[in-house]
């Protein structure tokens with residue numbers, strides 16, 4: 001089992017389109033107080049064939065956007081996920097769209113359902 005699979009199992013993230021690359025510790029200091037964060041770096045990408053707006057097969061990959069997600073903590077430091085999401089561009093209708101994952105709602109930065117079952 002690869003390191004990416006271990007991170008996915010630990011965080012209970014079952015989306016196969018998310019590939020984890022590394023986990024690092026951040027200890028920023030603000031007004032003399034040291035905060036401790038675990039930062040999980042991951043990438044979300046999959047192949048889209050049809051445009052969601054016009055339906056033509058004219059989508060091309062168009063860069064990546066960085067999203068910072070807050071995940072539930074295991075036993076101490078806050079866990080952040082720096083998720084690099086694939087962007088797509090439609091050559092037919094000139095719109096852009098992005099990859100989505102079920103772990104967070106669209107335009108949200110953390111999953112509320114993770115907190116209800118604790």
Ligand SMILES: [Zn+2]
Pocket residue numbers: 051052053054055056090091092093094095
């Ligand atoms: Zn289109």
